[in-house]
Amino acid sequence: MMRRFFSIVAFAACGLASLNASGADFPKFEAKTLDSEVGKVCYAVSLADVDGDGKQDVIAVTENRVLWYQAPDWKKRVIIEDQTERDNVCIAPLDIDGDGKIDFAIGAGWLNKNIGQIVWLSRGATLDEKWHVHLISHESWTHRLRWGKVAGGQRPQLVVSPLNKTQGDGARLLAFSIPTNPKTDKWPSQVMNASMNRMHNHWHLDWDGDGIDDTVTSSQEGVNLITPGAIRDGVANWTATKLGNGAIGDKPEAKGAGEIKVGKLKNGPRFVTTVEPMHGQACVVYVEPAKGTKTADGMWPRFVIDDTLNRGHALWTCDIDGDGGDEIVLGFSDPSTGTIKGPGVFVYKANDASATKWTKHTIDDGGMATEDLICADLNGDGKLDIVAGGRASHNVKLYLQK
Numbered sequence: 001m002m003r004r005f006f007s008i009v010a011f012a013a014c015g016l017a018s019l020n021a022s023g024a025d026f027p028k029f030e031a032k033t034l035d036s037e038v039g040k041v042c043y044a045v046s047l048a049d050v051d052g053d054g055k056q057d058v059i060a061v062t063e064n065r066v067l068w069y070q071a072p073d074w075k076k077r078v079i080i081e082d083q084t085e086r087d088n089v090c091i092a093p094l095d096i097d098g099d100g101k102i103d104f105a106i107g108a109g110w111l112n113k114n115i116g117q118i119v120w121l122s123r124g125a126t127l128d129e130k131w132h133v134h135l136i137s138h139e140s141w142t143h144r145l146r147w148g149k150v151a152g153g154q155r156p157q158l159v160v161s162p163l164n165k166t167q168g169d170g171a172r173l174l175a176f177s178i179p180t181n182p183k184t185d186k187w188p189s190q191v192m193n194a195s196m197n198r199m200h201n202h203w204h205l206d207w208d209g210d211g212i213d214d215t216v217t218s219s220q221e222g223v224n225l226i227t228p229g230a231i232r233d234g235v236a237n238w239t240a241t242k243l244g245n246g247a248i249g250d251k252p253e254a255k256g257a258g259e260i261k262v263g264k265l266k267n268g269p270r271f272v273t274t275v276e277p278m279h280g281q282a283c284v285v286y287v288e289p290a291k292g293t294k295t296a297d298g299m300w301p302r303f304v305i306d307d308t309l310n311r312g313h314a315l316w317t318c319d320i321d322g323d324g325g326d327e328i329v330l331g332f333s334d335p336s337t338g339t340i341k342g343p344g345v346f347v348y349k350a351n352d353a354s355a356t357k358w359t360k361h362t363i364d365d366g367g368m369a370t371e372d373l374i375c376a377d378l379n380g381d382g383k384l385d386i387v388a389g390g391r392a393s394h395n396v397k398l399y400l401q402k
Contacts, residue, residue: 026349026361027321029386029399034069035076038062038396041087042389043110044372045396048093048102051127056378058387059104060396063087066106066121066131069396071378083133085109085117090144092158096120096182104131105158107142116142118160120182136176136187140166148204148213150175150238151190152231159192159215161202170195173202173217173226177234192238196221200258200278218260218274222246223286223300243300244286247276257284263317266325268353272300273328275312281337282307283330283348287355305348305358306330308338313391314373320347320384320401328358331370333391343369345388345399369393 039062046059048068055071059079063086066079090107097103101123109117116139121131141162149156157175165171173192179185196219207214207225215226215238223244228236246256258278264270269288276282286300295301305328314331321327328348335341344364351357364370369392378385383401390396 026347026359027383028402029363030402031364031367032074032398032400033395034058034074034387034398035060035067035396037394038067038389039065039394041391042371042394042396043087043089044091045374045387045389046091046093047374047376047378047387048104050102052101055380056376058378058396058398059091059093060389061088061091061106063111066091066104074398077127079104079131080106080121080133081130083130084119085112085115087111089142092145092147094147094156096178097122105136105145105147106133107145107160109138109142114141114164116140116162118142118145118158118176122183134183137174137189139172139174140164141171143199144201146202146204148215149211150192150204150213150215150228151177151234151236152212152228153177153234156213158187159202159204161199161217163199165194165197168194170197171199171219173199173215188234190235193217193224193226193240195240196224198252198256198278201260202226203260203262205262216243216260216262216272218246218257218278220246220252220256220278222256223260223272223274242298243272244274244302245299246274246284247280247282249277253277253279259313259315261315261317261328263326263328265350265353265355266323268325268350268355271326271355273315273317275309275315275330279311279313281309281312283309283312283328285328285355285358303355306338306346306360308336310334310336310343314370314388316373316375316386318375318384320375321349322383325350325353329363329373329375329386331368331373331388333369333371340365342366343393345370345373345386363399364388364397367393368395368397 044061058069087110089110109115143163147156198220257274373388386399
């Protein structure tokens with residue numbers, strides 16, 4: 001029924017220009033395995049300059065460890081091991097204690113009755129020592145966390161999105177402020193929203209150019225934009241505006257959106273891209289209407305650009321080919337129903353600023369059961385590369401753009 005919905009929904013019949021593009025004029029990538037057996041699951045990957053040499057190192061989060069791979073030779077080092085509640089599930093780098101060196105916030109306790117342990121990590125005397133774990137708080141079902149200046153001030157807040165509700169009508173989207181002494185002081189928190197369920201992810205950006213970060217969320221309720229009202233003494237009241245309903249279904253698991261990112265089309269508007277429903281089969285794009293225009297329901301036009309995925313679970317947006325417009329980088333973890341079975345990594349490129357036609361380029365077909373991915377220039381050649389971590393494939397791979 002879901003597949004039929006995608007084919008008949010109004011303004012959604014955009015399709016792919018090619019299901020298996022040869023990519024003659026599109027960048028090619030060389031795969032390098034950083035770790036062939038990282039753990040049971042590589043839940044998350046991130047990037048940070050851990051050793052302060054000016055190069056981005058690769059970070060990988062597994063069920064019981066956080067690892068980093070030191071650029072440029074990608075030597076594996078252990079940050080923590082068996083020091084948090086099982087399973088670790090998400091990570092966000094920042095210099096938390098102000099010493100000029102990168103620290104990490106971690107979401108853990110994913111399997112242990114989903115207790116939602118939120119901690120941060122400070123380093124030992126040397127990089128060969130395991131890092132220290134400091135408790136921030138507990139929030140059951142903690143699933144994603146990111147830094148964003150969502151409540152003003154000089155320093156960003158740690159925004160945590162749980163997957164499911166534990167009280168009230170929905171999961172509590174929380175913003176934690178860094179205290180004066182983050183190792184010993186309580187981290188104050190604010191509830192940004194508590195009305196959404198099955199909140200799979202969130203993303204921050206300064207949406208309206210006012211210097212304060214706004215937040216887009218993906219949940220059972222669809223795609224929402226969370227904006228702060230007047231901020232006084234670091235306290236804000238946030239408002240949710242729906243941009244899209246997401247997938248339509250009879251059951252909670254068939255509704256709404258999972259992964260989410262924001263990009264900008266070449267010579268065109270912004271777009272929001274999602275995987276729908278959560279862990280679903282469709283890559284979807286919502287295109288920002290032109291100023292002064294409105295759709296009948298007040299939401300953004302929705303386009304399904306691929307409905308052949310199986311457990312889509314990772315998204316990124318960036319200008320892969322350097323033409324001034326963002327591409328969509330997507331990872332999925334189970335063999336698909338399309339011509340390209342995977343699992344693996346695709347890149348979708350918009351054919352024009354209308355976003356009604358996209359071309360799919362295959363980066364990995366069968367070698368990466370993608371759980372998470374991230375993009376950056378990792379070898380200093382000015383070209384964007386891709387890092388991905390796997391679930392059933394248990395691996396971490398770097399895709400270097402040629």
